[in-house]
Amino acid sequence: MRFGNFLFPDSRDPARDGIVIDETLREAQLSDRLGVDAIWLAEHHFDGICAYVDPVGFAAALATATRHSTIGFAVIQTSLHHPIRLAEQLALIDNLSNGRLVVGLGRGTAYNIYDYQGYGIDYREAQDRLDEAEAIIVKAWTGDAFVHEGRFWQLKVPMLRPLPYTKPHPPIIRGASGEHSLIELARQGRPFLMNVQSLDVTRHRVARYVEAMRQAGHDDVAIGRALEESWVWRNVYVAETDTEAERVGVPYFNEMTRLRAEMRDRIFAETGERIDVPQSEMPEARARAGGAQGLLRGSPATVAEAMDGIAKLGIGGVIASFRLGTMPHELATASLQLFMDSVAPQLRA
DSSP states (O other), rough: OOOOOOOOESSSSSSGGHHHHHHHHHHHHHHHHHHHHHHEEEEOOSSSSSOOOOOOHHHHHHHHOOOOSEEEEEEEEGGGSSSHHHHHHHHHHHTTTTSSEEEEESSSSSOOHHHHHHHHHHHHHHHHHHHHHHHHHHHHTOOOEEEOSSSEEEEEEEEOOOOSSSSOOOOOOEEEEHHHHHHHHHHHOOOOOEEEOOOHHHHHHHHHHHHHHHTTTOOOOHHHHHHOEEEEEEEEEEEEEEEHHHHHHHHHHHHHHHHHHHHHHHHHHHSSOOOOOGGSSSSSHHHHTTTGGGGGEHHHHHHHHHHHHHHTOOOOEEEOOOTTTTTTTHHHHHHHHIIIIIIHHHOOO
16 A cells, blocks of 8 residues: 655645745655655645645645655646646656656535636536646647647647656546546546545445446456555544544644635625535535544554555555644654554555
8 A cells, every 4th residue: 555645734824824835845855755655735725725825836846855755636626727838837847756746637626616716717617627628738748739629728739848757648647526526437447536535435435436447348457457546535643642642633633624614604604605515525524524534543553453444445545634734743744754654564564
C-alpha cells in the first residue's frame, strides 16, 4: 500500500496566509524525506480552507523543493481553468519534477458556490467543462497542431511547448465524490480518487465499482490494475496512545468540519444562493457520520489496524490529511512522523 500526504492547510486569518503557506512547504519537504509516496494538493478559493489556493502554482514549487515523492492533485477544479493554459502548466511541472506528476481532475467543488461565482462560471456547466477540457488537454499533449470547435472553447493550437516529460503524458485520474461518478469511471476502466467515507461505505462503493467494471467487459487483471491505481482519502491523527490521540485530534477535527461549513452558510444567508446538495452528502456530514473512519485516530497500532481494512479492499493508496483545520504545524508534523515511522512500515510489509 502507498501513502500520500494531503496538504490541506487551513488559514483563518488572512494576515497568516504567508506563514501557513511556508509551513506547508516545509511539511511537503519533510514528507519527501520521510518517504511519503505522494504529496497531494487541493484547490479551494476565497475561504481560507486551503491557504495556497492554487495547486498548480504550488506544485511547481514542490517540483523543485522535493526529490522523490510523486506530486498529485486531488483535485484541480478543472472547470475554472483554460485547458490550454492548464496543459502548458502541467507539462512544465512534469518536466521540472522529472515525471513525478499525477494529474487529478474534477469538475470543481460540488458544495461551495462562491468558487464559481468568483470566477464567473455557472456551476451547472462544471461537468461538461471538465469533460471538454480533459479531451483538449490530452490532445494538446500529443504534440500535434489541432483545431477544436467545442461548446466552451474554439481553438487553433500549434504544437504545445513544452511537451510532458512523461510519455505519452502524465497519468490522469478523476475524483469521484458520489456513487454515480464512481460507476461511470468503472465503466471506462479508469481509477478513482474517493473522498472521505466510512469503511463500510468505501467497501460498498468498491464492490459497486468492481461489479460495474465486470459488466462493462473488463477482466480481473484490468480491475486489479484500476484498483491499484486508485486512492481513498482519510483524515489521520497518530499519537503515542489512543487516549492522547482522542484528546488532541478530535477537537481539531470537529472544529475543522464546523469552519468548512461556515463560509458556505454565510453566502447562502446573504444571497440565498447555494448548490443544491442533500445534507447527507455534504463532506462535513459524511466525515462526522463516519466516526472513526471520518478521523482515523489512535496509537500506531490502532491506526495501522484501520488502514489494513482499506488495504484488504485492494485499493492502492491512502491520501492522509495530517494537518486538521487550524492544527499547529508542529502537531501535524509530529503525527506525520509517527505515522511514517510506526504505521506505514507495518502495511508496506
